[in-house]
Amino acid sequence: MTPEATLPSTSASPTARQVWSRSRGILLAAVLLLVGAVAIAVIRSDARHGSLDPRSADPSGSRAAAELLADRGVSTRVVTTLDEARAAAGPDTTLLVAVPDLLTHRQQSQLHGAVAGSGGRTVLVAPGSWSVERLAPGVVADPATSLDSTLSPDCTLPAAQRAGRADTGGIRYTATRPDADECYPSERLATLVRVPDASGNGDTVLFGAPDILYNDRLDEQGNASLALQLLGSRAHLVWYLPSLSDATTPDPEDERGLFDLLPSGWLWGTLQLFIAAALAAMWRARRLGPLVPEKLPVAIRASETVEGRARLYRKANSRDRAAAALRSTTRTRLAPLVGVPVAQAHAPEALLPALSAHLHGDGQALHSLLFGPPPGDDAALIALADQLDALEREVRRP
Numbered sequence: 001m002t003p004e005a006t007l008p009s010t011s012a013s014p015t016a017r018q019v020w021s022r023s024r025g026i027l028l029a030a031v032l033l034l035v036g037a038v039a040i041a042v043i044r045s046d047a048r049h050g051s052l053d054p055r056s057a058d059p060s061g062s063r064a065a066a067e068l069l070a071d072r073g074v075s076t077r078v079v080t081t082l083d084e085a086r087a088a089a090g091p092d093t094t095l096l097v098a099v100p101d102l103l104t105h106r107q108q109s110q111l112h113g114a115v116a117g118s119g120g121r122t123v124l125v126a127p128g129s130w131s132v133e134r135l136a137p138g139v140v141a142d143p144a145t146s147l148d149s150t151l152s153p154d155c156t157l158p159a160a161q162r163a164g165r166a167d168t169g170g171i172r173y174t175a176t177r178p179d180a181d182e183c184y185p186s187e188r189l190a191t192l193v194r195v196p197d198a199s200g201n202g203d204t205v206l207f208g209a210p211d212i213l214y215n216d217r218l219d220e221q222g223n224a225s226l227a228l229q230l231l232g233s234r235a236h237l238v239w240y241l242p243s244l245s246d247a248t249t250p251d252p253e254d255e256r257g258l259f260d261l262l263p264s265g266w267l268w269g270t271l272q273l274f275i276a277a278a279l280a281a282m283w284r285a286r287r288l289g290p291l292v293p294e295k296l297p298v299a300i301r302a303s304e305t306v307e308g309r310a311r312l313y314r315k316a317n318s319r320d321r322a323a324a325a326l327r328s329t330t331r332t333r334l335a336p337l338v339g340v341p342v343a344q345a346h347a348p349e350a351l352l353p354a355l356s357a358h359l360h361g362d363g364q365a366l367h368s369l370l371f372g373p374p375p376g377d378d379a380a381l382i383a384l385a386d387q388l389d390a391l392e393r394e395v396r397r398p
Contacts, residue, residue: 089115121230
């Protein structure tokens with residue numbers, strides 16, 4: 001018995017190999033994005049670990065400054081709650097608030113009320129507009145930050161004059177009180193401000209960048225001198241690190257929403273993503289265009305293909321496209337028969353004179369037939385097809 005021939009599969013479903021070939025690029029890109037996100041998260045996590053913590057030896061920690069202060073007889077104590085910070089305020093104490101913007105408005109008012117008449121010094125590290133107006137009345141934070149990180153004192157404050165150039169560039173401030181010292185200006189706005197209290201014994205110092213307290217920046221410029229003078233004016237230094245462990249009950253009116261916590265750059269980035277997605281959708285939107293060739297799983301007779309394509313044209317009511325396809329194909333076949341190059345088959349000035357000379361016919365009628373307007377109904381389209389077929393037979397007649 002003759003073995004039965006194996007017929008080719010007629011299934012149009014892609015094989016596993018085809019699916020893998022099509023999707024491996026997307027999978028590789030997704031894996032790379034995931035690995036990159038994890039790496040960035042790890043790097044940023046390491047960089048922020050122990051930031052501005054006097055117990056941390058990390059590059060962004062402040063252990064070096066605490067050690068230098070200890071050598072000069074200044075004790076450093078770390079607190080993480082508002083109650084501890086308020087209780088520590090006194091004439092012989094410097095209270096450093098590492099991240100003032102983490103405090104709510106109610107907490108800021110309570111902290112300012114505790115230190116305002118204490119006679120001690122309060123140091124605010126890079127306070128923004130969220131906190132500076134409550135913790136340092138008479139000072140306003142500018143929304144534009146400094147473009148330069150290293151600046152010159154340009155003021156009469158003794159500590160700044162002795163330190164010289166330092167890395168205070170960051171948030172810029174404007175003091176409305178005439179007795180305030182404004183130092184390290186950037187584009188005419190100060191990045192370090194000292195405001196004395198009402199009694200004249202205490203003061204509040206704020207600077208726009210924490211760089212002078214970082215371990216890896218302390219030995220640059222006059223950072224060490226400026227940090228030691230600002231933090232070592234009293235015998236005790238209380239280093240306040242606001243944290244989630246603070247048990248102080250916040251005021252519901254002070255709670256910030258999600259959009260308040262997001263930096264402005266994220267909002268602009270989200271808007272750009274939406275615009276990019278809209279442009280991509282417009283670019284990839286489905287549109288009526290040329291047919292895309294595709295490898296068919298089975299052989300189909302030409303007559304079936306023509307019939308199927310004709311049904312598609314009829315369903316889409318595209319008589320103009322069907323007529324254009326019939327005329328274009330006819331012109332392509334007629335051009336070599338009358339001695340016209342195929343490249344000029346669709347140029348009326350080249351094809352029509354040759355056809356008229358070959359058939360001794362009316363050039364105007366030929367122009368209407370081969371280059372005329374689209375038919376108005378299906379009957380006119382059928383008549384056009386018959387006329388084109390008759391014209392081709394006549395040209396081919398010996």
